[in-house]
Amino acid sequence: MATTAHVRPNYIMIWLYLFVLTVVEVAAAFLSGIPKQWLILILVFLAVWKALLVALYFMHLKFEPWRLRLIFLVPLPLAAILVVTTIMEKL
């Protein structure tokens, strides 16, 4: 008999991560002399990091079966195709 037990994540720690990342984002956008292209990359990276923390730990996607994760993952490549094809249309 197998036993599966998921221990709850430390939600307050995730909240602290999100708070610190938000402060870093705002500081990077306004207090630094980083070139625009690098700044965009850094800000998008921080936003994706924060979004992943919310999806994995608050929405519990990390602990869900793969079938359910797929429902959330499938639209992402479709979304990328939507944006890329529209950009190519404009070129």
Add this chain to the structure above:
Amino acid sequence: MTHATHTADLMRPPVPAEPGAGVYSNKLGMWVFLASDVMFFTALIGSYIILRFGMTDAWAAPGAVLNVPLTGLNTFLLICSSVSMVKAYAAIADGKKYFLRKVAGKTLQDGGLKFWLLITIICGAGFVGVQVFEYITLVGHGLTPGGFREGSLMAEHAAADPVKYGAATAGLYGSTFFTMTGFHGFHVTCGVVSMTYLYFRKVLPEKYSPQDYRGIETIGLYWHFVDLVWIILFTIVYLI
């Protein structure tokens, strides 16, 4: 040999799962809705990216038109509401239906479902309130979905410094800003209304139990998704 799995799973309400899906139907339905909402917001964000980076004229600089510190605080408020939502979920999973309860040896009282969900509703309503205040202020200063209103403060600033205020792209700036943040604000409002309904119809009469708290988990998924979308919107609309 038979293989039995005993699930002592703290992450899921112990209600029967739909065959094949592995989760109960309410949750599956919410995930399918969220998948469709991903496409909806992708259309908005994708259009914004194409319109903005396809322009040869300058876009308004971050912070020139919008109040970033205020929206940064609002972002923090929404993140706080996400934490209180997940605490509400954890509370009912542990059978804590109460508001606050004293714990021996601790100064702070222990919050139950009633407490954490109320905090979530207050934070969510606060976010909408700040957004309404932001809209009123912006429109008052002259930013409308059609661009800078003639004779307004914004129009004067844009005339003095057309690059910083993106004078040539003000129409697109206004329309994309109000469309994206407006649809997100509508989602937040729907979430606050739904949680308030649940609070009075289900939570206060103590209809949820550790055996069945599907409503809390389902509205929680929606609420966290709304938070997730805002994290992306805040970065691309206010900071970049």
